[in-house]
Amino acid sequence: MENNTQIQSKVRRIKEQIFLIAVFLCAVIAVIPLFSVIGYVFVKGIGAIDFNFFTQLPAPVGETGGGMGNAVVGTFILVVLSCLLGLPIGIFGGIWLAQFGGGKRGFMIRYAADVLSSIPSIVIGIFAYVLIVTTMKRFSAIAGGFALGIIMIPTVTRTTEEMIKMIPRSLYEAGLALGIPEWRVTLSIVFRTAWNGVFTGIMLSVSRIMGETAPLLFTAFNSMYWNFSIDQPMSSMTVQIYNYAISPFAEWHAKAWAGSLTLVALVLGITLLVRKFSKRVRYG
Amino acid sequence: MKNKGDVWFKRITFLFASSIPFLLFILVFILLQKSLPAIVEFGPGFVFGTVWDPLADKFSALPFIYGTMISSLIALAIAVPLGMGCAIYLSEVSQSKFKEYIAVMVELLAAIPSVVYGLWGIFVLGPWLVKIIPGMTYGTCMLTGGVILAIMILPTITAISREVFQAVPYNLRESAMALGATKWECFKLAIFGPATSGIIGAIILGLGRALGETMAVTMVIGNRPKISASLFAPAYTLASVIANEFAEATSDLNLSALIELALILLVITILINGVARLLVWKTTLKYNPR
CATH class of the missing domain: 1.20.5 (Single alpha-helices involved in coiled-coils or other helix-helix interfaces)
Structure with missing residues (x-):
């Protein structure tokens, strides 16, 4: 037993x-x-990264050298454009949700943001294509930035709302007790206190859209030249890596790896830096 | 008498907030409107047909739906056990500092851009799979696509399962331990039950991500619109065909058919995410009502 x-x-x-x-x-x-x-x-x-890689245009097949300087610049322009759309909607939307979004309308907007965040990015690319590319009758950086901006909105909205809600209510009440109007209290006291967390969320979503390829394929398209006007097709690191990767040429493959190294260093660098400052936010 | 600034502040922020559902509405409306020509032309047969021939203007969706479904299922078959194990390790087993490193690294897995996974899939993963799996001749096929997807959804499944496990109250664990349960028994008896619906939610959220993932899959799945029973044969997914053909669509009907594919993808992902979020909420809210 x-x-x-x-x-x-x-x-x-x-x-x-x-x-x-x-x-x-x-x-x-x-x-x-x-x-x-x-x-x-x-x-x-x-091996393929040197100074020229960041300053030169892509070289045609067979020629050595060349870089993706225009794509690096293009990615940054696209990120700035998408921030122009994504940040105001995300931040003010988040403020509204945190301050006034208790009722039915708040629930609806929160739900819409959730749905938006689950839509595949390529579908958002089609949205930008129909809305902007067909109206302008050409591919453009504006269309690319629009698509990326929409992808940013849900993340920024949610982190803004969460960060503001974490600020103690007493801070808000103390501001009101001083006779400051509600909107000033919200912006200059509550939002400023929450700003660090909000900034974290913004940087995380920036690092995410930097790595997006699919919505750019038929919005910003690609370009082999320097281009600083936003109503023209614009190259980006991701689309350039994609084109190089699926090409049959070994020297282009090397460029794809070099581009990936740049991109991964940027994205992981931002993610790790931001993590150091805040542990509360994570990917949506 | 309310402050005028306050009234306007509320109005302006509401304007921005309400633009979110507005954008969503326009998006759905535009997709519906633009896919109407294809819907009218092919009817419900679009979903069940197997022909995709842009030159003959004949389009149907089944090969892509099949490819999307199967590659996502492969991804789940790999990522669910792995991600669950990882989540159990992070939330129940390890107390060491090592755990934090693992958690950060899994999170970083989510930060790597999809196109980089694709590049790695073409030149590293594909050839490696060909080497270790007998019978596999090409690196670009359904299986490679599934494996890449598995890696990409692993962080989602791990993070959400971990959250769900941690939502299970501590006194359940303590009661099991007090009865002399081993860690395995404690997990089986006290944690798994309450966490079930949350775990299913995590799995479905992972599925939602896998269905919509585009670039990495496009680069490794072979892009051939044929239904084949073999996992070693090239396949095609909804998102991939859009990525490949949209910029070069030959006719208006072709464009419309591609947008209808996007509509199908949209409906599937919205449904799946809706169900998943409900399940995750059910678990986390049951024990931590906010």
Whole structure:
């Protein structure tokens, strides 16, 4: 009888060990792709990166050298454009939701933001295409920035709302007690206190849209030349990497790796920096 | 008498806030309107037909729906056990500092741009899979697409499952431990039950991400609009065909058919996300009412 319980407890302990080892292995396997991606991007990309890579235009097939300077600039222009659309809607929308969004209308808007965040980015690209590209009759940076801006809206809205709601109510009431109008209290006291967290959310969504390719394929399209006018097609790092990656030429593949290295360094750099300052926000 | 500034402040912020549902409404309206020609031309047969021939102006969606579904299911088959295990490790098992590193690294997995995964998939993952799996001859096929998707949805499933596990009250764990349960028994008896609907929600949210993911899949799945039973054959997804053909659509009907594909994708993802969020809310709100 006693023997039986001993065996039983041994079996239980073995089961526990298997469980512990299995979940530990899961955790280890889960991070292997990260190391593989970063490792390959670094090793294969570092060789093709030099000063020219950031200052020169793409070289035609067969010619050595060249870079993706225009694509780096293009990505930054697209990010600025998308901020012009995404930030006002996201920030003011978030403020409204936090301050006045308790009722039915608040629920509806929050729900709409949730739905918007679940829409595949390529579908948003089609939206921008129909709305802007067909009206302007050409691909343009404006259309690309519009698509990326819409992708930003839900994240910025949600973080703004959450960050403002974390500010203690007493701060708000103290402001009102001083006789300051509500809107000044909201903007200059509550929002300013919440700004660090809001900024974190903004940077995370900027790093996300920097890596977006799909909505740019038929909005901002691509360009092999320097272009600073926003009503023209504009190249971006992601689209350029894509075109290089699916081409049959080895020297273009090298450029794709180098572009990826730049992009990954930027995106992971922003994510890690922002994480250091705030631990509360995460990807939506 | 209310302050005039306050009245205007409320109005202006409301204007911005209400532009979100407004944009959503226009988006759905535009997709419906632009896909109308294809809907009228092909009717419900669009969803069940297998021909995609831009030169003959004949379009139908089944190969793409099939490719999207199967590649996402492969992704779930890999990412669900892995992500769950990872979440259990992070929330229930480990107390060490190592755990925080794992959590950050899984989060970074979500930050890597999709096009970089695609590049890595073409030149690293695909050839590697060909090497280790007998019978697989091409790196660009359904299986590679599924595996890439699995890696990309792993952070979603891990993060949300972890959140759900942590929402389960501590006294349930403590009661199980007090009865002498091992960690495995504690998980099985005290945590898994209350967390079930939340976990299903996490899985469905992962599925939602996999369905809409475009670039990485487009680069590794082979892009051939044929239904094939083999996982080693090239396939095509809804999002991929849009990415490949939209800028070069040959006719208005072609464009309209592509937009109808986008509409199908939109409806599927909205439905799936709606269900998933409901399930996650159910668990987290049950134990931590806000």
